[in-house]
Amino acid sequence: MAPKQTPPFRAEHIGSLLRPDYLLEARRMFDRREITREQLREIEDRAIKGAIDMQRKVGIKSFTDGEYRFYDGFFEYLEGFEEVGNPPLEIFKLYVPDIHAFTTNNTKPATTTLCTGKIKYVESGYIPQFEALKELVHPDEVKNIKITLAAPEWFHLRHGEHAFVPGVYTDREDYFNDIAAAYRQELEVLYAAGCRNVQIDDPLLAYFCDVSMLKGMDDEGTDADALLDAYIRLYNNCISTRPQDMTVGLHLCRGNFRHSMHFSEGGYDAIAVKLFNEVNVDCYYLEYDTERAGTFEPLRHLPKHKSLVLGLITSKFPELENKTLLRERVFDAARIVASGTGETMDEALKRISVSPQCGFASHEEGNLLTASDMEQKLQLVKDLAASIWTDA
Numbered sequence: 001m002a003p004k005q006t007p008p009f010r011a012e013h014i015g016s017l018l019r020p021d022y023l024l025e026a027r028r029m030f031d032r033r034e035i036t037r038e039q040l041r042e043i044e045d046r047a048i049k050g051a052i053d054m055q056r057k058v059g060i061k062s063f064t065d066g067e068y069r070f071y072d073g074f075f076e077y078l079e080g081f082e083e084v085g086n087p088p089l090e091i092f093k094l095y096v097p098d099i100h101a102f103t104t105n106n107t108k109p110a111t112t113t114l115c116t117g118k119i120k121y122v123e124s125g126y127i128p129q130f131e132a133l134k135e136l137v138h139p140d141e142v143k144n145i146k147i148t149l150a151a152p153e154w155f156h157l158r159h160g161e162h163a164f165v166p167g168v169y170t171d172r173e174d175y176f177n178d179i180a181a182a183y184r185q186e187l188e189v190l191y192a193a194g195c196r197n198v199q200i201d202d203p204l205l206a207y208f209c210d211v212s213m214l215k216g217m218d219d220e221g222t223d224a225d226a227l228l229d230a231y232i233r234l235y236n237n238c239i240s241t242r243p244q245d246m247t248v249g250l251h252l253c254r255g256n257f258r259h260s261m262h263f264s265e266g267g268y269d270a271i272a273v274k275l276f277n278e279v280n281v282d283c284y285y286l287e288y289d290t291e292r293a294g295t296f297e298p299l300r301h302l303p304k305h306k307s308l309v310l311g312l313i314t315s316k317f318p319e320l321e322n323k324t325l326l327r328e329r330v331f332d333a334a335r336i337v338a339s340g341t342g343e344t345m346d347e348a349l350k351r352i353s354v355s356p357q358c359g360f361a362s363h364e365e366g367n368l369l370t371a372s373d374m375e376q377k378l379q380l381v382k383d384l385a386a387s388i389w390t391d392a
Contacts, residue, residue, distance in 0.1 A: 003061075003391050003392070004389075004391045004392070006247065007061075007062055007144065007146065007196075007197045007247045007249070007283075008062070008247070008249060008283045008285075008307055008309050008353045009060075009061045009062055009144075009353060009392075010353050010354070010385035010386075010388075010389045010391065010392035011059055011060060011061075011353070011354065011355070011378075011381045011382040011384075011385035011386075011392055012060070012062055012285065012309050012353050012354065012355035012381070013055075013060055013062065013064070013355055013356055013359075013378060013381065014148075014199070014201075014251055014253075014285060014311070014315070014355060014356060014357075014358050014359045015064045015066075015067055015146065015148040015199065015201070015359045016064075016066060016067040016148075016359030016360055016361045016362050016366075017051050017054075017064070017066030017067070017068070017359070017360050017361060017374065018066075018360050018361050018366045018367070018369065018370075018371055018374050019047070019066070019068060019361055019364065019366060020047050020050070020371070022043065022047070023043060023044065023047040023068060024364065026039075026040055026043040026044075027040070027364075044068055044069055045132070045136070047066070047068050048065045048066060048068050048069075048132070048133070048136060049136050051064075051065065051066040051068065052065075052133075052136055052137060054375055054378075055378070057375075058375060058378045058379045058381075058382050059379075059382035059386075059392075060378055060381075060382065061141075061144045062144055062145075062146040062197060063133065063137055063141060063144055063145050063146065064133075064145070064146050064147075064148065065129060065132070065133050066361075067148070067359070067361070067362075069128075069129055069132075073124070073125030073126040073129065073149075073150070074125060074126070074149065074150040074182075074183075074186065075113050075150060075154070075155065076113065076125065077122060077123055077124065077125040078119055078120065078121060078122065078182050079117065079118075079119065079120040079121075079122050080115055080116065080117040080118050080119040080120060080168075080178075081113050081114070081115055081116070081119070082113065082114060082116045083111055083112070083113050084111060084112050084113065084114050085110070085111050086110065086111075087108075087109060087111065087112045087114075089103070089108055090162075091112075091114075091159055091162035092109065092112075092158055092159065092162075093157065093158055093159065093160050093216075093220075094216070095212065095213050095215070095216020095217060095219075095220070096157055096158055096204075096207065096213060096216075097207050097210055097212070097213055097254075098203075099158060100212070100213075100216075112155070112158070112159070113155055114155070114159065114162070114163065114164065114165065115155075115163060115164035115165065115168060115169075115175065116164075116165045116168065117165075117168060118168065118178065119175070119178035119179060119181075119182055120178075120182070121181070121182040121185040121186065124186055124189045124190070126147050126149070126186065126190060127189060127190065127193055129147065130145065130147055130190060130193055130194075130195055131193065133145050134193075134194065142194055143194070143196045143197070144197060145195065145197060146197045146198070146199055147190060147195055147197070147198050147199070148198075148199045148200075148201050148251075149186070149198055149199065149200045149201070150200075150201065151200055151201060151202035151203075151204055151205075152176075152179050152180065152183055152200075152231075152234050152235065152238050153176075153202075153204060153231045153234055154204065156172065156175070156176075157204045157207070157227075157231075160222070163175065172230065173230070176230065176233070176234040176237070177237065179234065179238070180234055180237035180238045180240075183237075183238035183239070184237075184238060184239075184240065184241050184242075187238075187239065187241075187242045187246065188241070191242070191243055191246055195246070196245060196246050196247060197246075197247050197249075198246065198247070198248055198249070199248075199249040199250070199251055199285065200235075200248070200249070200250050200251065200281070201251045202250060202251060202252060203252065203253050203254060204231075205228075205231070205250075205252050205271065205275065206252040206253060206254050206266075206268075206287070207254075208224060208228050208270060208271050209265075209266035209267060209268055209269070209270050209271060209294070210254075210265060210266045211266060214270075228271065228274065229274070232274060232278050232279055235250075235279050235280070235281070236278075236279065236280045239280060239281065240280075247282050247283065248281045248282050248283075249281060249282060249283040249284065249285055249309070250279060250281045250283070250284050250285065251284075251285035251286075251358075252268075252275075252284065252285070252286055252287060253287040253311070253357060253358040254266075254287055254292060254293065265292040266292070266294065267293060267294015267295060267297075267298060268286070268293070268294060268298040268299075269294060269297065269298050272298030272299075272301045273301050276298075276301045276302045276303060276306065277301065277303060281306075282306060282307060283306060283307035283308065283309060284302075284306070284307075284308055284309065285309040285311060285355060286308065286309065286310065286311055287311045287357040287358060288310050288311050288312050288329075288333075288357060289311060289312060289313060289314040289316075289356075289357035290314070290357075293357075296329075296332055296333045296336045297336060299333055299336045299337050299340070300336050300337065300339050300340030301340055302337050302340065302341075302351075303341070304341050304343065304351075306351070307351045307352070307353065308333070308337065308351060308352050308353070309352075309353045309354065309355050310329070310330060310333055310352060310353070310354050310355070311354075311355050311356055311357030311358065312326050312329055312330070312354055312355075312357070312384075313326070313354070313355070313356045313357065313377055313380055313381055313384075314356065314357055314377075315356040315357060315358050315359060315360045315367055315369070315374075315377065316357075316358075316367050316368065316369075317367075317368060317369065318368070318369045318370065318373035320376060320377070320380055321380065323380065323383060323384055323387065326354075326380075326384050327384065327387060327388060330349075330352065330354060330384075330388055331345065331349075333352065334348040334349045334352055335348070337351070337352070349388070349389070353385065354381055354384050354385050354388075355381055356377060356378070356381065360374050360377075
């Protein structure tokens with residue numbers, strides 16, 4: 001069978017890769033104004049070329065730049081948002097798992113971003129990343145490049161009613177509508193540049209599986225179900241005009257902070273029906289490397305027209321998983337998917353891929369692995385896929 005030609009591919013990865021020491025040092029030198037932006041760009045290009053070579057070597061087709069350029073690329077490029085230094089703790093929702101983790105350790109977020117004016121799309125922060133990556137891959141690989149996007153509700157969950165300044169918007173739906181309009185423009189611009197593969201990174205939706213956050217919302221008087229419904233409407237509004245041949249995936253995890261730290265726990269049971277049937281994405285990249293993600297049972301709600309990427313291999317620690325046991329887990333998941341749709345296990349397998357549970361360096365410092373460990377993890381992803389699918 002010919003290799004699978006469209007994403008998600010059988011062997012996937014989530015996006016971020018460990019940054020070489022020389023790249024981290026170059027960033028520090030740039031911050032100290034010891035090198036120019038052009039010099040930093042040359043060093044970034046060198047590191048990204050190495051990352052692409054590594055991805056190609058192990059057999060990963062959905063190329064990313066490893067998130068080596070150190071910017072997110074969405075909210076900070078929109079008119080109407082401002083970075084706020086030393087924000088008061090009172091504007092944060094302390095029940096949100098990552099905020100709770102910081103404050104429990106007597107750490108307050110140093111900055112945040114708030115909406116202080118009407119939101120307007122001005123320019124793309126992702127296009128420079130995409131165009132630079134296009135120059136470093138083969139022409140026939142451009143369609144496989146994966147751009148990872150920020151979750152549209154990122155700041156709202158953290159700040160709730162404080163996410164936008166009073167008087168700017170009458171309610172959260174108006175605020176969400178303008179975010180969605182900007183998101184649609186972003187996808188339009190990326191598509192025009194040749195991008196056909198995007199992944200929205202969203203640990204926040206997985207927070208709705210965390211009992212402690214749900215209790216905090218209930219104690220505050222926030223209707224968690226209504227808020228989740230509002231976020232689903234926001235998502236669907238964001239991607240309502242995306243072209244049919246642009247794959248949109250949604251990645252859920254439970255946090256991937258520096259030094260392999262996670263923030264939340266809880267299976268997908270609480271959100272599975274809505275997540276799989278109401279969010280109009282093409283595929284789901286799901287954390288499934290530990291018991292904190294729960295069982296495969298919620299996968300019975302995955303409809304036939306959607307794909308699933310099982311994040312079975314941890315990106316947090318260097319120990320290599322057993323491939324035989326991983327294969328059995330993939331088959332277990334396929335049986336449960338099939339039980340919900342009436343498919344055979346083999347039919348369900350056609351809609352499944354494998355990956356690490358998250359990126360290797362969602363923050364500058366990265367997880368507790370070496371570059372060699374990371375490459376072996378990605379090689380295991382490819383080897384696992386090749387042991388199951390002839391089109392891997």
